[in-house]
Amino acid sequence: MHELSLRFHLERKTGGLSRIIERGTKGIETIVRFTILNTFPTFIEFLLTAIIFWRGYGFSYLAVTAVTVWLYIWFTVKASDWRISIRRTMNNSDTDANTKAIDSLLNFETVKYFGNEEMEAKRFDQSMARYEKAATSVWTSLGWLNFGQGVIFGLGTTVMLVISGLSVLNGHQTVGDFVFINAMLLQLSVPLNFIGFVYREIRQGLTDIEEMFDLLEVKPEVVDAPDAKELVIGKGAISFKNVHFAYDPARPILKGISFEVPAGKTVAVVGPSGAGKSTLSRLLYRFYDVQSGTITIDNQDLRTVTQKSLRKVIGMVPQDTVLFNDTIAYNIRYGRPSASEGEVTTAAEIAQISDFIRHLPEGFETKVGERGLKLSGGEKQRVAIARTVLKAPPVLILDEATSALDTTTEREIQAALDIVSKNRTTLVIAHRLSTVIGADEIIVLKSGAIAERGTHADLLAQNGLYASMWNRQREATQAEEHLKQVRENDDLGVVNRLAPAN
Ligand SMILES: Nc1ncnc2c1ncn2[C@@H]1O[C@H](COP(=O)(O)OP(=O)(O)OP(=O)(O)O)[C@@H](O)[C@H]1O
Numbered sequence: 205m206h207e208l209s210l211r212f213h214l215e216r217k218t219g220g221l222s223r224i225i226e227r228g229t230k231g232i233e234t235i236v237r238f239t240i241l242n243t244f245p246t247f248i249e250f251l252l253t254a255i256i257f258w259r260g261y262g263f264s265y266l267a268v269t270a271v272t273v274w275l276y277i278w279f280t281v282k283a284s285d286w287r288i289s290i291r292r293t294m295n296n297s298d299t300d301a302n303t304k305a306i307d308s309l310l311n312f313e314t315v316k317y318f319g320n321e322e323m324e325a326k327r328f329d330q331s332m333a334r335y336e337k338a339a340t341s342v343w344t345s346l347g348w349l350n351f352g353q354g355v356i357f358g359l360g361t362t363v364m365l366v367i368s369g370l371s372v373l374n375g376h377q378t379v380g381d382f383v384f385i386n387a388m389l390l391q392l393s394v395p396l397n398f399i400g401f402v403y404r405e406i407r408q409g410l411t412d413i414e415e416m417f418d419l420l421e422v423k424p425e426v427v428d429a430p431d432a433k434e435l436v437i438g439k440g441a442i443s444f445k446n447v448h449f450a451y452d453p454a455r456p457i458l459k460g461i462s463f464e465v466p467a468g469k470t471v472a473v474v475g476p477s478g479a480g481k482s483t484l485s486r487l488l489y490r491f492y493d494v495q496s497g498t499i500t501i502d503n504q505d506l507r508t509v510t511q512k513s514l515r516k517v518i519g520m521v522p523q524d525t526v527l528f529n530d531t532i533a534y535n536i537r538y539g540r541p542s543a544s545e546g547e548v549t550t551a552a553e554i555a556q557i558s559d560f561i562r563h564l565p566e567g568f569e570t571k572v573g574e575r576g577l578k579l580s581g582g583e584k585q586r587v588a589i590a591r592t593v594l595k596a597p598p599v600l601i602l603d604e605a606t607s608a609l610d611t612t613t614e615r616e617i618q619a620a621l622d623i624v625s626k627n628r629t630t631l632v633i634a635h636r637l638s639t640v641i642g643a644d645e646i647i648v649l650k651s652g653a654i655a656e657r658g659t660h661a662d663l664l665a666q667n668g669l670y671a672s673m674w675n676r677q678r679e680a681t682q683a684e685e686h687l688k689q690v691r692e693n694d695d696l697g698v699v700n701r702l703a704p705a706n
Pocket residue numbers: 206451452457476477478479480481482483484635
């Protein structure tokens with residue numbers, strides 16, 4: 205839902221959706237104007253025909269014409285309304301099939317890991333079968349609509365011509381009258397058909413765009429206040445005061461969080477998985493608004509400033525970096541589109557990715573593939589760091605910024621991040637405690653509340669949750685290093701065993 209609102213916020217900002225709506229509305233307006241223009245002469249024509257039949261040939265001719273026209277319109281409206289539900293089923297099946305196709309293509313690796321290609325193909329095929337059935341029904345129902353209209357008009361005409369034919373036989377009418385009545389009826393059928401067509405098209409068009417109108421009804425989670433001001437950034441001091449937040453009212457995530465990140469300092473948030481660490485960064489970026497309490501930057505409540513001005517001053521290295529399907533240079537320059545080539549190269553050097561890029565045959569012009577799939581997790585993260593370097597924001601959020609890196613690379617990246625975060629207000633969200641030893645303050649979050657806080661040394665001295673997490677991680681690292689050494693020795697053993705004896 206959040207992603208959806210974000211996408212539509214973007215759409216609205218770029219005017220994409222409004223342009224489509226505008227075009228659609230203009231199209232409908234044109235059709236309605238067209239219809240009115242055509243309905244009016246049809247109405248006059250019907251009136252004239254009715255008067256001529258009534259005055260010239262008697263009430264029965266008028267009655268049959270009126271009943272035919274009334275039946276024709278009634279049937280067209282009813283049948284078109286009936287077709288709408290079929291059309292809606294077709295649209296829903298189309299959307300369903302597209303969603304399934306995109307979902308399985310995006311998750312192609314998972315599909316392959318589990319060898320579920322056939323299952324995915326079957327799921328798509330089922331949706332397509334529903335679509336095919338509904339699409340066939342749409343056209344079959346159109347056939348029935350046209351058939352019904354033809355039958356009604358044909359019956360009316362037949363009755364009139366029978367009456368007129370009998371009158372000719374009786375000598376009350378001439379053959380000229382018979383031909384005249386036939387011609388009048390035929391003339392009436394053309395505009396009637398046209399009105400039927402237009403009514404059908406309008407109803408169909410409105411059904412096709414009703415999902416778009418539904419989407420317009422979706423309210424974005426965060427809206428700028430009508431009197432929202434630009435954030436005036438000074439040194440970038442952050443303050444969380446008694447913040448309560450829940451994605452779902454039934455499940456509170458943050459329960460009265462208060463802490464400060466003084467200007468230019470680094471505060472780290474650690475804690476068990478699901479404690480609400482990343483939620484803090486989402487709130488700071490204002491993807492959501494707090495339910496109570498306040499978050500301020502340089503004493504300005506985030507709810508009183510525009511989202512655009514807020515996001516301009518914050519740089520984010522997220523947990524999962526997603527790249528655009530373009531070149532490495534494009535993805536780095538995304539941090540500041542106006543950056544020069546030299547600045548892009550320097551940012552890559554700071555993020556320790558320039559060596560890797562230089563060894564690529566196409567260097568900075570290498571395409572990274574959809575969502576950056578041609579790069580490893582660590583490489584993607586370094587691109588994310590490089591573009592944040594380029595953005596040079598006064599406030600920095602590092603959300604598990606070194607999570608995808610091995611211990612050696614982590615150390616190198618950590619050095620780079622230390623340079624980037626120097627004199628910048630930085631909020632680090634981390635799992636690996638080794639990356640936050642140097643933080644000015646470490647907040648230990650547990651089940652949405654602050655369990656402990658202090659510097660690394662203070663927290664170790666407290667011998668509480670942080671100390672136990674630290675000991676566990678140290679043991680894990682030692683075990684990992686031991687295992688690595690054993691493997692290296694074993695590899696050597698294999699090499700020695702395979703070496704030819706002299
Ligand atoms: N968009 C969302 N809608 C509903 N619940 C959510 C949403 N995002 C996160 N949550 C829930 O909020 C809780 C806190 O999530 P958060 O991502 O802040 O945890 P975290 O401490 O960063 O965890 P981790 O270390 O595993 O990344 C989790 O239990 C998660 O299931």
